[in-house]
Amino acid sequence: MNTQQTLVVIGNGMVGQHFLASLVNSAAKERYRIVTFCEEPRAAYDRVHLSEYFSGKSAEDLSLVEAGFFAEHGIEIHLGDKAASIDRQQKTVTSAKGVVIAYDKLVLATGSYPFVPPVPGHERAQCLVYRTIEDLEAIQAAAAKSKIGTVVGGGLLGLEAAKALKDLGLETHVVEFAPRLMAVQLDDGGGAMLKQKIQALGVTVHLNKNTSLIDDGEHCLHKMNFADGEVLETDLILFSAGIRPRDDIARACELAVGPRGGIVIDNQCRTSDPAIYAIGECALWNGQIFGLVAPGYAMARTVVADLADNDASFTGFDMSTKLKLMGVDVASIGDAHARTQGALVYTYQNGSSEIYKRLVVSQDKKQLLGAVLVGEASGYSTLLQYCLNGIELPENPDALILPQRSDESVGLGPDALPASAQICSCHDVSKGQICSAVEAGCTTIGQLKTETKAATGCGGCSALLKSVLDCELTKLGVEVSTDICEHFPHTRQDLYNQVMVEQIKTFDDLLDKHGKGLGCEVCKQAVGSILASYWNDYILEKPHIGLQDTNDTYLANMQKDGTYSIVPRVTGGEITPDGLIVLGQVAKKYGLYTKITGGQRVDLFGARVEQLPLIWAELIAAGFESGHAYGKSLRTVKSCVGSTWCRYGIDDSVGLAIELENRYKGLRAPHKIKFAVSGCTRECAEAQGKDIGVIATENGWNLYVCGNGGMKPRHADLFATNLDKQTLIQYIDRVLIFYIRTAARLQRTSVWMENMEGGLDYLKAVVLEDRLGIAEQLEQQMQHVINTYQCEWTTTLQDENKLKRFRHFVNSDQADDNVVFVEERGQVRPANSEERKHFKLIEEAA
Amino acid sequence: MSNWIDVCHIDDLQPDSGVCALVKGQQIALFYLPRLQLVFAIGNYDPFSQANVLSRGMVGDLGGQPMLASPMYKQHFYLHTGVCFEDANVSVPTYPARIENDRVAIQLPE
Ligand SMILES: Cc1cc2nc3c(=O)[nH]c(=O)nc-3n(C[C@H](O)[C@H](O)[C@H](O)COP(=O)(O)OP(=O)(O)OC[C@H]3O[C@@H](n4cnc5c(N)ncnc54)[C@H](O)[C@@H]3O)c2cc1C
Ligand code: SF4
Ligand code: SF4
Numbered sequence: 001m002n003t004q005q006t007l008v009v010i011g012n013g014m015v016g017q018h019f020l021a022s023l024v025n026s027a028a029k030e031r032y033r034i035v036t037f038c039e040e041p042r043a044a045y046d047r048v049h050l051s052e053y054f055s056g057k058s059a060e061d062l063s064l065v066e067a068g069f070f071a072e073h074g075i076e077i078h079l080g081d082k083a084a085s086i087d088r089q090q091k092t093v094t095s096a097k098g099v100v101i102a103y104d105k106l107v108l109a110t111g112s113y114p115f116v117p118p119v120p121g122h123e124r125a126q127c128l129v130y131r132t133i134e135d136l137e138a139i140q141a142a143a144a145k146s147k148i149g150t151v152v153g154g155g156l157l158g159l160e161a162a163k164a165l166k167d168l169g170l171e172t173h174v175v176e177f178a179p180r181l182m183a184v185q186l187d188d189g190g191g192a193m194l195k196q197k198i199q200a201l202g203v204t205v206h207l208n209k210n211t212s213l214i215d216d217g218e219h220c221l222h223k224m225n226f227a228d229g230e231v232l233e234t235d236l237i238l239f240s241a242g243i244r245p246r247d248d249i250a251r252a253c254e255l256a257v258g259p260r261g262g263i264v265i266d267n268q269c270r271t272s273d274p275a276i277y278a279i280g281e282c283a284l285w286n287g288q289i290f291g292l293v294a295p296g297y298a299m300a301r302t303v304v305a306d307l308a309d310n311d312a313s314f315t316g317f318d319m320s321t322k323l324k325l326m327g328v329d330v331a332s333i334g335d336a337h338a339r340t341q342g343a344l345v346y347t348y349q350n351g352s353s354e355i356y357k358r359l360v361v362s363q364d365k366k367q368l369l370g371a372v373l374v375g376e377a378s379g380y381s382t383l384l385q386y387c388l389n390g391i392e393l394p395e396n397p398d399a400l401i402l403p404q405r406s407d408e409s410v411g412l413g414p415d416a417l418p419a420s421a422q423i424c425s426c427h428d429v430s431k432g433q434i435c436s437a438v439e440a441g442c443t444t445i446g447q448l449k450t451e452t453k454a455a456t457g458c459g460g461c462s463a464l465l466k467s468v469l470d471c472e473l474t475k476l477g478v479e480v481s482t483d484i485c486e487h488f489p490h491t492r493q494d495l496y497n498q499v500m501v502e503q504i505k506t507f508d509d510l511l512d513k514h515g516k517g518l519g520c521e522v523c524k525q526a527v528g529s530i531l532a533s534y535w536n537d538y539i540l541e542k543p544h545i546g547l548q549d550t551n552d553t554y555l556a557n558m559q560k561d562g563t564y565s566i567v568p569r570v571t572g573g574e575i576t577p578d579g580l581i582v583l584g585q586v587a588k589k590y591g592l593y594t595k596i597t598g599g600q601r602v603d604l605f606g607a608r609v610e611q612l613p614l615i616w617a618e619l620i621a622a623g624f625e626s627g628h629a630y631g632k633s634l635r636t637v638k639s640c641v642g643s644t645w646c647r648y649g650i651d652d653s654v655g656l657a658i659e660l661e662n663r664y665k666g667l668r669a670p671h672k673i674k675f676a677v678s679g680c681t682r683e684c685a686e687a688q689g690k691d692i693g694v695i696a697t698e699n700g701w702n703l704y705v706c707g708n709g710g711m712k713p714r715h716a717d718l719f720a721t722n723l724d725k726q727t728l729i730q731y732i733d734r735v736l737i738f739y740i741r742t743a744a745r746l747q748r749t750s751v752w753m754e755n756m757e758g759g760l761d762y763l764k765a766v767v768l769e770d771r772l773g774i775a776e777q778l779e780q781q782m783q784h785v786i787n788t789y790q791c792e793w794t795t796t797l798q799d800e801n802k803l804k805r806f807r808h809f810v811n812s813d814q815a816d817d818n819v820v821f822v823e824e825r826g827q828v829r830p831a832n833s834e835e836r837k838h839f840k841l842i843e844e845a846a
Numbered sequence: 847m848s849n850w851i852d853v854c855h856i857d858d859l860q861p862d863s864g865v866c867a868l869v870k871g872q873q874i875a876l877f878y879l880p881r882l883q884l885v886f887a888i889g890n891y892d893p894f895s896q897a898n899v900l901s902r903g904m905v906g907d908l909g910g911q912p913m914l915a916s917p918m919y920k921q922h923f924y925l926h927t928g929v930c931f932e933d934a935n936v937s938v939p940t941y942p943a944r945i946e947n948d949r950v951a952i953q954l955p956e
Pocket of ligand 2: 640641642643646647648649650653678679680681682683684685
């Protein structure tokens with residue numbers, strides 16, 4: 001029996017897509033054939049992070065749709081086709097291209113459009129808006145021809161648009177009709193502080209300005225004439241004067257709409273026609289439009305629940321926000337304007353450090369009603385929890401915004417929160433869900449993110465998430481031990497600092513001062529790595545040799561039968577024909593199996609310990625050097641062929657890769673480090689899957705950090721854009737040494753980033769803004785490592801004593817008779833145990 | 847009482863690390879731990895990886911007991927008893943060893 005009905009979704013924006021993604025995970029999915037119309041030429045992307053398009057993110061990077069999503073779930077998507085009309089009697093939707101689909105249920109997720117005030121002249125060239133990727137392309141093109149840019153509207157979006165213009169190199173102005181910036185979220189004091197800070201960043205703010213006419217300028221393309229008689233010349237105008245719901249298609253079929261627009265919905269997000277829902281910015285609930293994603297997502301989940309016959313309702317949404325505008329922290333909670341009857345207000349202002357805070361509390365001083373924070377918003381999570389959960393305020397509520405002078409903490413301990421308290425509003429994760437995940441075994445922030453999705457949206461809740469985690473772990477009696485092992489009651493970072501501060505040079509010294517027992521392979525390797533990173537001594541010196549695992553001891557990689565493989569350095573993957581011939585000859589002479597590695601080098605397998613020095617003597621004579629494939633250290637800098645040969649190449653990726661590899665080769669770290677350099681955004685070198693990735697652009701190099709392939713792939717984060725080579729290298733120096741100093745044992749950069757408090761923004765603050773004042777130290781330390789580089793094989797071959805180690809037996813020149821090879825596909829491979837028995841029999845018979 | 851078999855000079859050993867010796871056709875891993883002033887002798891064959899590699903493992907202690915970590919799959923073996931820490935049903939042979947007059951000697955079962 002086929003009872004499948006058809007569900008049509010109009011609009012594949014942020015909310016439409018969230019709806020589809022929730023629907024396919026719900027029981028209701030089976031009941032519907034799903035069809036969606038998407039007016040834009042591409043499926044849903046992240047509008048919230050739209051500005052990052054200017055800093056190098058591509059449309060694909062911003063996409064919200066997992067590859068293959070529509071096909072996998074059998075969703076029929078009409079890309080670039082707009083739903084033109086709805087026939088409610090026949091229950092059909094007709095598209096602009098003429099497609100007609102009969103629906104049983106219809107979901108409107110048409111979003112909103114930017115409001116452009118009907119000022120005469122608003123339709124002139126280079127008068128633009130900021131909502132879609134196409135808008136951004138138009139802005140980019142116009143900016144290239146402009147010197148001055150002006151944003152009309154000083155709200156949240158307007159300020160973000162102003163930042164984009166500033167970053168595009170324009171002299172930037174913001175024109176606001178109201179007497180303050182962010183009039184919806186901030187009070188006068190907060191608005192004034194924000195204005196002061198934004199002006200200091202070089203953006204001119206004009207308040208109380210009503211534009212009456214736009215016409216030809218004298219020095220610029222346009223002249224804006226204001227009602228007060230003043231004028232402003234500008235080449236580009238960006239309107240950001242609010243949004244209007246896209247309800248035209250609903251109006252045309254006579255669904256109920258609000259007096260100022262918006263499709264009217266009830267608590268189940270149903271419109272006046274029970275077969276039709278509306279969600280997101282096009283919907284009007286209780287006279288209100290919600291211009292943020294989180295409430296739209298909540299509506300989407302409500303509809304999914306309703307379709308699955310579960311009880312759910314949308315009953316409004318807290319519009320508190322915390323964001324960073326041009327590097328300035330701004331937050332607004334609840335009733336920021338103290339409109340509640342009898343509300344009391346506390347304000348704190350620190351002129352010199354440009355901080356403004358305001359608390360709005362109930363008449364009895366027991367409840368927090370609202371707050372405004374500008375310049376410093378670290379208290380946001382705590383205040384929001386007070387406000388949302390009606391938690392009783394401490395006796396002196398102003399302590400919550402006064403700077404802390406004693407060590408008494410006024411933060412709200414996670415214990416004070418009820419289980420229902422929402423920790424992550426982007427993904428609606430409650431404290432209760434987090435506690436269950438911890439009980440089920442999550443012990444790190446990284447695991448919690450994967451398990452619950454908390455802190456993976458805007459990230460505003462990560463500090464709170466961490467405190468809930470720690471608190472729960474302590475309660476479960478999980479001792480949150482960060483000790484590296486039983487021999488040192490310290491973390492790797494502690495040990496690193498001890499080495500640095502006390503200038504400790506050997507493991508024995510560190511063990512005597514800070515540890516106990518004999519040590520073990522865990523602490524020895526960790527300390528060996530720390531000493532090698534910091535001092536960069538030869539790792540086979542007597543005091544260090546016991547700290548190396550077998551790969552480092554033999555400067556080669558142990559394979560399953562106890563033989564080793566050899567990887568000479570091939571910088572940037574560039575190798576001459578003569579080089580290749582030498583590798584081939586050496587491999588042939590010693591009967592080695594050869595394979596090309598993922599890092600663009602040649603791996604030679606099957607060398608016995610006693611053969612290693614002989615093989616290396618030949619390789620070094622031919623100009624090769626150690627590839628450090630055996631170490632937790634810089635491995636390779638992979639590169640694409642780049643502008644030298646490639647038709648599309650923008651810059652010389654091979655040249656840069658070689659330079660970077662030569663700079664950082666031999667650098668030891670908590671784990672292996674891989675780089676890649678691509679010559680253009682086609683990204684053939686897969687740089688975004690590497691610890692350090694570099695991609696050429698028209699205006700310089702884009703730097704990506706903390707990516708990873710391997711067991712748990714992680715897409716690298718875009719860190720800085722359009723860098724010249726010198727700055728690029730400076731930033732890489734800082735990132736790497738900061739990683740070496742602060743990472744846990746065997747922590748790749750990806751996990752290091754996932755667990756870093758403050759995440760990417762914090763790393764940027766340390767590296768780009770030198771928040772900790774250590775940038776110079778970091779660079780100097782890197783310079784030391786570079787100055788003391790040695791090819792470990794060259795050093796080893798020069799030392800008779802070290803070579804003694806490269807024999808299977810101390811007291812005999814025999815080889816290990818357990819190493820047996822057989823042939824496969826024209827090369828050797830280790831014999832398996834069956835084959836080996838057979839071999840022994842033949843030998844004994846002989 | 848079996849006889850001490852002379853194997854090598856103390857300088858052939860690696861402090862806090864291992865070497866392998868061939869004694870009467872058998873591969874013996876020797877570890878010298880200067881902090882304990884002791885030398886240990888165990889079989890070089892790693893029962894888990896079936897390769898002759900134990901002499902290339904790292905040494906230290908677990909709960910105060912001297913141990914060796916296999917370089918291949920990282921199981922630990924106690925140096926006094928040869929018993930594997932992760933799986934007490936598995937062990938490697940151990941042999942008496944001593945240093946006398948700067949020479950290292952071990953005993954093999956008859
Ligand atoms: C620059 C910028 C920054 C922002 N920053 C934040 C922020 O920091 N935090 C926050 O919470 N929110 C932010 N927002 C707001 C957020 O992007 C919106 O709340 C969200 O996108 C709303 O989702 P939606 O699906 O309702 O609308 P949209 O994402 O606009 O999607 C609607 C889609 O429907 C399509 N459509 C319309 N009519 C039809 C039709 N008839 N047929 C087919 N398709 C149709 C449209 O083309 C569009 O693709 C920001 C918005 C912008 C522009
Ligand atoms: S990334 Fe660009 S430059 Fe490099 S090979 Fe690919 S297309 Fe050519
Ligand atoms: S993927 Fe697995 S099998 Fe392949 S090289 Fe890595 S560890 Fe070995």
